[in-house]
Amino acid sequence: MVFQTIRKKQPLIHCITNYVVANFQANGLLAIGASPVMADDPQEVEEMVSIASALLVNIGTLTTRTKESMLLAGKKANALGIPVILDPVAAGATAYRKQTVLQLLDTIHFAVIRCNVGELAAIANVQWQQKGVDSGTGSISVEDKAKEIAKKYNCIVIVTGEKDFITDGNLAQWIVGGHTRMTEVTGTGCLLSAICCAAYIAGNEPFSQLCDTLTSYKKIAEHAHSAAQYNGDFAVAVLNELHRLSKDGDI
Structure with missing residues (x-):
């Protein structure tokens, strides 16, 4: 079970992230050990x-300062063989965001890109109407474009x-x-x-x-929904389910 292994290894995860979700991310990582x-x-x-096990680059509240930090940390992580994960939040919402994401992709090798369909469209240069940080609307073949981007950026x-x-x-x-309530609490994707x-x-x-992680996260959403009547409780239930899963492995 991946979450149980994480608890045993206790990896240090360096997050250059956005201030909207930093607390939730930190508590979620602590919940799984x-x-x-x-x-x-x-x-x-x-x-x-240099002392981390992995690096997360999340552009949710992008600034000139954090952009510089992302480039510096990403290049250093690559030099040391530390995996880097990109979360291109709202990549297509503004020209600055899209330009930054493309610069990051051209400068840093990312092991993983975790995005929604609107962000995928921005990276793939497909016309799309981004709705802030939400996915928005448009037409795209998720399978084809995701495979294309995976091959392009290895x-x-x-x-x-x-x-x-x-x-x-x-592989695909x-x-x-899962449950739609995950979209009603900020930070679940981040x-x-x-994770x-x-x-x-x-x-x-x-x-x-x-x-395995994606499958477990869907189950966590379902269990959290069953445990929580209101959205404030739901956010806490997600953390509780992460902790429980990393302890006993039962999804």
Whole structure:
């Protein structure tokens, strides 16, 4: 069980992330036994990432300063063989975001891109109407474009939504289940990206480990929905389910 392995390994996950979700991400990582650090100043990110097991780059509240930090930390992580995961939040919402994501992809090798369909469209340069940080509307073949991007950037692409799709350009799998309430609490997708960092380095089969993680996260959503009447309770229930799953492995 991937989450139990994470608890045994207790990896340090360096998150250069957004201030909307930082607390939820940190608590989610702690719930599965990982250690989060949210350092994002250019003066220290290279040193910090050097002691991390994986790096998360999340552009949710992008600034010129955090962009510099992402580039510095990402290049340092690549030099040290530390896997880097990209969460291109709202990549197509503004020209600045899209330009930044493409610059990050051209400068850093990412082991995983975790995105929604609108963000995939932005990376693939497909016309799409982004709705803020939500996926928005448009027409795209998720399978074809995800495989194309995975091959282009030599990475695993995870496209999450009502159904999740994961591919490395050759292997591919759809993951079903979950609950729509995950869209009613901010940060659940961003937390998944952080968890993917820990899952990626949990063993020697990253694709399989990430498939298991996506399946478990869908189950967590279902269990949290059953346990919580209101959305405030639901967010706590997600953390509780993560903790329970990493302890006993029963999904």
